Amino acid sequence: MQLHKVLIKSVFILLKQILAEQQYADKAIEKLFKANPIFGARDRAFIAETVYDIIRYFRLYKYCSQTDDVFWKMTACYFLIKGIDLPPWMDLSQQERETMLSRYAEGIKIRVIRESIPDWLDSMGEREMPELWDEEIKALNTQAQVVLRVNTLKTTREKLKKLLELEGIFCNISDEHPDALILTKRKNVFSSPLFKSGHFEIQDASSQQVAPFLEVQPGMRVIDACAGGGGKALHLASMMNNKGSLICLDTELWKLDELKKRSKRNGVNIIETRLIENNKTIKRLYNSADRLLLDVPCSGMGVLRRNPDAKWKLNKEFMDRVKLMQREILSQYSKMIKQDGQLVYATCSIFPSENQQQVQLFLETNQQFKLEAEQIILPSQSGFDGFYMARLKKITEKNEFIIDGSNP
Numbered sequence: 316m317q318l319h320k321v322l323i324k325s326v327f328i329l330l331k332q333i334l335a336e337q338q339y340a341d342k343a344i345e346k347l348f349k350a351n352p353i354f355g356a357r358d359r360a361f362i363a364e365t366v367y368d369i370i371r372y373f374r375l376y377k378y379c380s381q382t383d384d385v386f387w388k389m390t391a392c393y394f395l396i397k398g399i400d401l402p403p404w405m406d407l408s409q410q411e412r413e414t415m416l417s418r419y420a421e422g423i424k425i426r427v428i429r430e431s432i433p434d435w436l437d438s439m440g441e442r443e444m445p446e447l448w449d450e451e452i453k454a455l456n457t458q459a460q461v462v463l464r465v466n467t468l469k470t471t472r473e474k475l476k477k478l479l480e481l482e483g484i485f486c487n488i489s490d491e492h493p494d495a496l497i498l499t500k501r502k503n504v505f506s507s508p509l510f511k512s513g514h515f516e517i518q519d520a521s522s523q524q525v526a527p528f529l530e531v532q533p534g535m536r537v538i539d540a541c542a543g544g545g546g547k548a549l550h551l552a553s554m555m556n557n558k559g560s561l562i563c564l565d566t567e568l569w570k571l572d573e574l575k576k577r578s579k580r581n582g583v584n585i586i587e588t589r590l591i592e593n594n595k596t597i598k599r600l601y602n603s604a605d606r607l608l609l610d611v612p613c614s615g616m617g618v619l620r621r622n623p624d625a626k627w628k629l630n631k632e633f634m635d636r637v638k639l640m641q642r643e644i645l646s647q648y649s650k651m652i653k654q655d656g657q658l659v660y661a662t663c664s665i666f667p668s669e670n671q672q673q674v675q676l677f678l679e680t681n682q683q684f685k686l687e688a689e690q691i692i693l694p695s696q697s698g699f700d701g702f703y704m705a706r707l708k709k710i711t712e713k714n715e716f717i718i719d720g721s722n723p
Contacts, residue, residue, distance in 0.1 A: 318402050322362055323390065325351070329366045330386040333624050340370060340624040356503060364458075369393050371456055371623040374431035379418045430456055435631055443666045447693065451665055454695035459620040461498040462699070464518040464546075467553045468582050472496060475514055482507055492520045494550070513580040518546050521617070521692045521700040522663070525610065526550035528690065528704050529659045533558035535605040540564045540597075540648045542588070545574030547610055552583040559585055562600070566591045600651045606659075607652050611641045613662035613669050617694065617701025638669060645677050649684065652709045657687070661704040665693060670703035677707075684709055 329347060332338040344363055348354060354362070369376055369390065377383045380392040391405050392415050401407065407415070422428040427437045430452045440448040463486065465472045476486055476496055484504060486496035497520070504510055504517065525547050531537055533556045539548045542563035552561055563586055565571050571588040578586045589596060614634060615625050645660055652658050660677075662669050671689070678684060689705040 318394065318399065318405075320402070320404065322354075322358055323387075323402075323405065325354075325362050326365050326369075326390055327386045329362070330369060330390070331384075333366070333370060334373065334386075334627065335384060337628065340367065340622070359503075360501065365390075365393070367458070367623060370627075372431045373627065374433075375419075375422050375428055378422045378428050379415045381414075381418070426452075432626055433629075436626060436629065439631075439634070439666070443668060447695070450695040451693060451701070454693075454698075455616075455619040455701070456623075457620055457694075459519070459618075459700070460698070461501055461504070462492075462518060462520045462523070463496040463498070463504065463515040464523050464550060465494045465496065465515055466513055466549070466581050467494060468557055469512075469514050475509065478509055478514070479507070482509070489520060492523050494553075495520045495523055511580070513582055516546060516549060516577070516581070518550070519618075519621075519700045521697060521702040522546065523550065524690065524692065524702065525608070525659065525661050525704055526554055528661075528688075528706055529606050529608055530657060530706070531555050531559075531606050536560045536562075536603060537606045537608070538562045538564065538600060538604040538651055539608045539610070540651070541608075541610045541612065541644070542574060543570050543610070545570075545577055545586070547608060548574065548586060549577060549581050549583060551608070552578075552581070552585055555585065557583060557585055561586045562604075563588045564591050564596065594647070597648060597651065602650070602653055604651045605653060605656050607648070607656065608659050608661070609644060609648055610661045611644050612637055613641065613664040614666065615663055617663040617665045617692075617703075620694065620700065638673070641669060641673050642676065645673065646681070649677075649681065649707075649709075654709055654711065657706055657708050658684075659704055659706050661702065663700060663702055665691075665701040665703070670705075674705045674707070683711075 325347060329343055332343045333340045344366065348359055376389045376392050380389045382388050387405055391401055391407055394401055395412060395415055396419055427434055432452060440452060465475050472494065479486060484502055485499045487499060489495045489497055509515060531551055531554050535555065536559065537551060542548050542565045545563060548561060548563050563574055568590050571590060574588055614629060614637060615622060619626055649658055660674055664670060678686060684707045687706045687708050692702040694701045
């Protein structure tokens with residue numbers, strides 16, 4: 316394999332932006348590709364995969380190369396360990412090579428170095444899931460598969476699979492995920508005419524389980540209270556057969572604007588977006604929803620495979636803040652549910668303190684709700700992202716009489 320100078324220098328630039336300047340990996344890579352249209356599909360794949368691989372195992376390569384900011388040396392160490400010949404302009408001395416390989420042999424015996432995680436995060440994982448942590452952090456360091464979600468408003472999974480094959484995009488079907496197609500080989504599907512016409516979206520198989528868990532029906536009034544870019548909202552709309560009302564809320568206008576564009580592409584016309592400007596936005600919707608989705612902000616620990624830079628941006632203070640935010644959202648937003656309505660609390664985290672423990676704490680102080688079902692999806696077991704979801708039903712409150720002639 317020949318390492319071209321212009322591609323390797325692009326890797327250096329991106330590592331500096333992501334690791335030293337704290338830019339988001341996906342945004343930095345997207346910006347670089349837009350600025351360099353000369354890069355072909357193979358060049359882009361090489362740059363992206365190299366950058367993500369080094370970020371994924373940043374602590375290991377830092378340990379081996381004994382630097383955290385000399386990115387050419389860290390990259391050279393990466394290729395050395397991969398067994399790829401280095402070009403003369405970035406070659407290492409024999410002593411440097413031997414030292415790096417020796418430190419690699421030492422480093423892979425230590426979990427925090429081998430799996431490349433901060434000490435505080437390793438301690439938290441060990442504390443929260445002591446019997447599972449080894450397997451989970453290992454699974455979270457593997458490359459995520461590319462999964463499509465079929466837009467059933469426009470096509471079927473079988474038809475889409477055949478149409479994609481005509482474009483040279485080949486997929487496998489997952490029996491456990493009825494709307495999913497899993498790419499057999501990574502490809503840029505955003506350029507596909509089928510994507511541009513709204514026949515599919517990119518959505519991990521685990522994420523695709525959230526909308527069905529809410530048990531929506533056509534004609535219902537549904538609220539997605541933390542809608543973001545709207546991936547789950549679009550799935551809900553297709554399950555509702557584009558009939559009813561789907562109100563999507565978020566605190567950031569640009570995300571709702573993006574959702575409007577995606578809705579148009581998907582042929583969805585039941586979505587109404589509302590910006591959460593203050594508590595009045597939520598209060599106006601009290602006791603109005605048949606179904607409520609709370610896909611709350613979280614650590615994102617379940618999706619580290621696709622966002623490996625996140626583990627270098629997380630800290631204990633953020634974890635404390637996000638858990639407080641989760642409790643506040645569940646406490647206040649749950650008031651939007653009607654009597655006998657259902658809500659789903661969901662995160663893309665694997666930590667019980669963000670999941671089961673938050674739900675249990677809520678139920679202890681909100682006895683008008685009961686837990687109907689919960690699902691824990693672990694990357695080591697599913698092969699997909701980590702997710703948690705709990706379905707709660709609002710039942711008759713104590714001392715509340717229903718006026719139907721049967722009460723005294």
